[in-house]
Amino acid sequence: MVKLTFYGGVGEIGGNKILLEDDKGKLFLDFGYPYSKYRVFYEEYLKPRPGAGLLDLLVMGLLPQLEGIYRTDLETENLWQQFRRAEHYRKLEDIDGILLTHAHLDHSGHICFLREDISVYATATTAFIAKAVQDSGTSAFDQQVCYFTPRVEECLKGWKQGAYVASSSGDRQRRFCVADKLELSEEAGNFWEKATRRKKLASQLLGDISKCSFNLRCFPVDHSIPGACSWGVETSSGWVIYSGDLRLHGRHGKLTESMIKEAAQLHPRALILEGTNVDKAANVSEQEVYENAFKAINDASGLVIADFPPRDVNRLLTFLQVARDTKRKLTILPRDAYLLKTMRLLESEIPDIAQEDAIVIYQETTASKTPALWLRNIYQDYSSKIVLAKDVRSNQGDFILCFSFWDLNELPSIQPRTGSLYVFSSSEPHNEEQEMDFWRLHHWLEHFQLRAYGLPLYRNGIWEIPEEEKGLHASGHACGPDLLRIAREIQPEVLIPVHSEKPEFYVDNLSDSGINVILPTEYGTVEI
Template structure:
């Protein structure tokens, strides 16, 4: 008998934390950041305290109380005495690996708290993206997915309160990634160098890293299959695990209307051949059937921009490379330039290591990197600016040629507008992969004020209707969800035809009960922290 316990992703979108146990063996299926619950308690200036180690996320029930799972440098020997009375408390030590479906933080974020000796299984693209996102992002405790900084627990000089602080005497430790889709020996030398070192140093005081070479996916005791699928971030995959009860399929996040639907269709065909005992499937869009394709986005963006002679801002989800390339295509069609941010350039440079179809910023005539007004503290941004010196663009240069640029900005970049001085009638195109982004809480009311102040026109931007923020009906064609529609989810389930179906990553799991009642599929609804025996 196999036991599957659901510590996250139940009755919520994201935060997947699923434990699969088969006799003496066990796996975690993702270990994501629960944005919805996090926002119940925290905001930008009220955050979990990194100096308190595991205390805040455990106390606020953002992570399950599983003694033995987490990094020892974030806990003291007596730490767990405070959590033994929790209903989900248990000791768990023999985790054979984490099957990571993709690099979105709602699936990967809390890996940062897990022991460093537990291997992570992913596609090569997901591994490289995880490193690039960390290299170019914040250095906080909840960002240490690919590598982490060991902590020490002590009392700083002149202080009475003990705390966890980074041990500067110890090198950073890279986690062990094992690739499910590519033999690491086939990677080129530039890819190996990136994995072990990176493109640019983060800071002049950057610590050395105890790097670990990429390995092949070879998990003793489990027969696993990795299936690439289409999602709103490159490298997404589904997993199949052969257990004593039969094959169990974990879909991760997937869609059929994106740029690579053939990947998801191939997964469905192969999963069906396994005659699976159970399918753990995402249900983000359960009950919703409208989904524009990436080609629809291109056509609708072309129409929205047609005839415009002012500055255009394109706002889309971070790390949505498909959307970035769509707007690059739009820019090329209208003889404009696409100005991206340094983090975007870092991701493109990373992905090009694995896919030469990804454009080279230095070689593409229509790609530029916007250089912000504030001098960055991160050394990698300054080094990037040096390497791409002839492709950097400044606010004054965009101001002088506003009809020649599409600027990739989000809400959090709008403080650059006073320097750019956009002309009245400039266009703000809101084109998120989700109408309300899973990873960022956008203050739409404040966004509207910015656009009103600078006299922007907008399209695709949610408006407040009866207390809810909704995209105008005639402007929804600029949004392509990263998740399959309700109809597509049912088609996927019926085609794979598992004996049992378990919906996760959904606020409407009952959708599957209602619509599969006439099929020979038993729908089993998980409960938070509850287990299902298969």
């Protein structure tokens, strides 16, 4: 009998942590960062203490109390004694690995706490994106997915309170096993194995998924980040399909169509299916985003700022085409350039920045004498592509700036002309913190007298995009009718909804399908 225990992703968007157990072994389906749970206790200036190791996360319920799966360098003395009588405590050993569906942190973030000998199964693109994002990010101790800095307990001379601090021994890379592209170019291999920070990196070669004790099937799907996949696991009860996040309306929707057909042919015992957008009746396609963005930008005379989700490469490529067609330069940030350069190591259709006339790189104001190696390399490799604030300021009609809210602190140097256009190509706010950011965004636009297009407005107690300005964002998630179609065409015996605040949608709409819908509970176990 197969057991599925749900440690995250139940009644929430993201944070998926699902333990699959069979006679063959144990696997986790994703091991994500639970943003909604963090927001209950923490905010920007109040965070779990790195110096306390795992303690804060276990006490506050942000990590499941599973002794044996976490890094020992984060375990304070006698840590587990206080949890062994807790309701959901369990000693768990011999984990085969993590089936990672994509590189978004709500699915991958808490891998950072796992033992380094626990393999991560993913696509090559997901592995490379995980490294690129970490290389070019802040790499907080609770987001070190691809490699981590071991911590050691130290107490300063004259102090009584010790803490777990980053060691100077260098970073350690996790073992990723990929379902594709084991034959890497020399340049790709060098990227994977080399450090981009001042610390040395103890790297591990990429493995393949045949090392797993389970028979696995990896199904590429379309999502808002490249490299996404669904997983199939052959168990003693039959095939279990885990969807991860997916959509049918994106640039690569045919990948998801193929997954549906191949999964259906396995006659699965169970389908664990996401339900982020079950309440949406339809979705905007990426082609519609292009058409609406082109229409807005083609009529603009001054500077254009395009705000879209980070790591959404498909959206970046959409705005690249808009830039070509409106005779402008798409002006990306160094971290975007680093991601594109990384992806091109695996995907030849990704534009070569050096050869693409419509791409330039904006050099931010950096107050550091020792910028990170990855950043220095970007500026060196693409020196002819670098533009400064003064270049944009003097030729504002030539550029589309890829800026999010977090990059607006560059505007005092750019001094956009009155009436410049701010194109918002993302989703509405989903929580109080995001609502505060939206108020601040509106204040920035008012201060510089920028004209917004596609930006949600606060009316009658809700944030909503004006009707005439909709169609600038293609969600990374399938809408309700598409999700029902996926379920009906795969036709599992059992369907288990996750990654959804409204899982009862499936109960209400699949009653006549012959599919048994089981609603999971947090920490609950479903036996199949």
